Amino acid sequence: MTLDVDLPRFRKLLERSCEQVLSLYETLGERRVTHASTPQRIADRFTGPLPVEGRTPEEVLASDIPFIFEHSTLNISPRFFAYVMSGGSQVGIIAELLCAALNVNSAKWHLASSAAEIERAVIRWLSAFIGYREDAGGALVSGGSEANLYCLRVARDVKAPGAREEGCRLERPLTLYASTETHSCVTKSVEMLGIGSRNLRRIPVDAHFRVDVAKLEERIRQDLDAGMQPFCIVGSAGTVNTGSVDDLDALADVAARQGLWFHVDGAYGAAAASVGLTRELFKGLERADSIALDPHKWLQVPFDAGCALVRDWASLRHAFSYAAPYLKAKSDSVERWDWMGHTFQLSRGFRALKVWMQFQVHGSRKLLAVIEDNVRLMRRLAAELDESPDFERMAPVPLSIVCFRYKPAARPALSDDALDLLNDRLLEECERRGVYFLTGTKLQGHTALRACLVNHRTREAETRGLLAHLRALGEELMRRPEGP
Template sequence: MSELVLTDEERATAGTRLVALLDRYERDLPDAQVLPAPDREQLTRLLADSLPDNGIGVDGLFDRLEDTILPSSTTVAHSRFLAYVLGPPNGVAAYAEAVAATINQNCNFWQLSPAASVVERAVLEWLASVVGFPASAKGILTGGGSLATVQAMATALADRVPGFRETGLQRPAPPLVVYTSVEAHRSVDKAAAILGIGLDHVRHIATDERNRLDVGALTAAIDADRRAGRQPWCVVATCGTVATGSVDPLDALADLCAEQELWLHVDGAYGGLFLLCEEMRELMGGAARADSISLDPHKLLFAPLEAGCLLVRDGAKLRAAYAFDSSYLTVAEDPLLTDYMDYGPQLSRNFKALKVWSALQVFGVDSFRAATRRTLELAQHFARGIEAVDGLTLLAPVTLTAVCFAVDGASRTEQTRLLERLAAENTALLGPVLLGGRHGLRACVTNHRTTTGDIDLILARLQEVVASRS
């Protein structure tokens, strides 16, 4: 027998210890420290350990997990973890991940992962239907929204720049220009740098009073670049900016891109899946007109990291950007099964779709609609509470679940110290924000465990802080 296989007794021990760990973690969450201070002595000892010639066994491993890893891990599942657009995993996630690791499917060409191929296709078709994309849409699950944006822009280059796949940037042609807002995620800049477009050819367009990309300013920038001999080719709109949750005017941008023959990509990593809520369709319905959209199931579908998604309205364009012939990987085409190596840059890929599919099977989409709707309602409750406290000021309209506010008269240093104090006393983990030159605090309610009681506790503590300043 292989030395890398557990014995019957070791498997039983591992199962017992794992179930106990998961159960205890869940039960201890209400009293856990949301941002525990790292045990530097223990972590330093991890670095001091040499590569072990002999193992410590199953019990030894779980002892180290419980004594060293868990105590120095941020409690993302805590109901007052509100600093980032990052929710806790859903309840079935750990079990689905264990199954995916056990069967270890390589989701590249279908022969290595036939069931996984169909599960991923099912998840992608469900997500495309949420966005409103046609049956011709195709997609792929990615490591997150940033990678989805890189892959979308690469697809746009292959489609909108003739001969780009063959010659790349090694051609005598006008410089390519991409447009996005000043509030866009940094992944747009990173994608431009990775793809060789260059940061000098990313136009960060001004926003309106609601922090949305200004279509008039965008039109003027496109016209100026054309007159200067440059080649506009892509606009990246945002459906939920990280700082304020603002949603760019997607319909107007779709009209402009159609008129100008530009690719429209929508970064929906934060906000796109709020389309699960029917009341958000008026605000976000223009997403269905985009050429491509990125989504993050590891946000509002509460899948464990990593689970991003790229969807392309015309699926043939996605395949045209990524498919290559390889005789050693060729298998017969099958209308049921998909070779995902032809829809993205990776060959070896893990079974990300299983955790998304499993959660939808266990809880049903109505549960996710209810959870996302509750986060929207809690954010509005938080905003009303801020407005009701003299000495606190909202810094931006609350469009989705980001609530940005400031303590009146407090310096940047004072507000930073307040963030540290709130975390240290375990009131909440909030984050900093800078809007219109003003420093403040930001809560982002993307946590299905958060309750009205949690929000009220934070508001009460903020009120105490403000009162103590007077």
């Protein structure tokens, strides 16, 4: 029994789907960024039992897809300033359709030869794009979290080879080092690798939210004296809180002196390493033993597309290559590149096509220009904040994240606790209205509004509009009878 419809009907279904996509983009400027429905209303729509008899695809497209579109947060909108999420691209939409049509498993060369070779090309191109090694190994994964996990797995196996067979119950417990601003996925990774979060040393940061190198070296010495086995330093190339970039060159020096693996989490920021405005921030990136980066962030590739880069292919193969008779094919040879020997997965989608098409269609120059434009826009926003009497910037702006708070003139002046409450309410009100969307964070114990831009559709009209919108909401909150 086939699940296919006849080709003329399939054509009409594709056309109808394309019309829905076109309608979404035609109305993008007028659409809310966040939806207004309650969680219960959305849950109720999808709580039905397992369908026994199906419906026509025409009915699903007509009744369900519009609801899904209407009740999705639109990170594709130029007014989206939340998290570190790009707007995707038209090229990516086309690539995803083509991938689904082929439905290949890229884990093994003889199942997807073009996919295998395209991913190898993409790894070379991504490495070149950020100014890393020409001979770097790597693999496309789901995102920065998985990329960091892959890289730390390789680091563990290289620096503590016994851990692969014996686990991490070593005579000298493994320790690794990262700043207090490092992404939470590093904690998840060390727990999954059996190292234990207790052995992740969180090093304080300086006034620019970069790791304090002197305190890092001091902690490594303490651990060595205590009989521990330091094995890895994690540097941040664009933290998720403020976009800060650690002194990567100094970290590489420490790692070299101590014989440690040097890993860089560049999921957000590494793509800016070759941009003129920001290049100097990333000095030392090329010395890393491994790097995590996300094409689905600043390269505008649709979700999901992360990348783990390591210094050579041998270390990647050592971590993930296993022999199994049911995976061996008579046609296997050294010329046929099997990704299953370089990754955890034996079932892998064709992620590489959308990254490959993005480079082929737009080229590195245009993609770098998008990043530079985002940085300029957010630095301009930071300058406007500095000139505004009712806003206060709370962190430097090395990349495209701006942290600030609404601080109205009031008599008497609002305390820090009152300002925290006011800005928390401001964030809630902004999301409820849906005109703009940004998130918050905590910096030095206080609430900060956090605007992040990694979207090629955003222009100065949107950044100026964000500030005006927040000011209007803040003034409204101050006028309410209950006060700020």
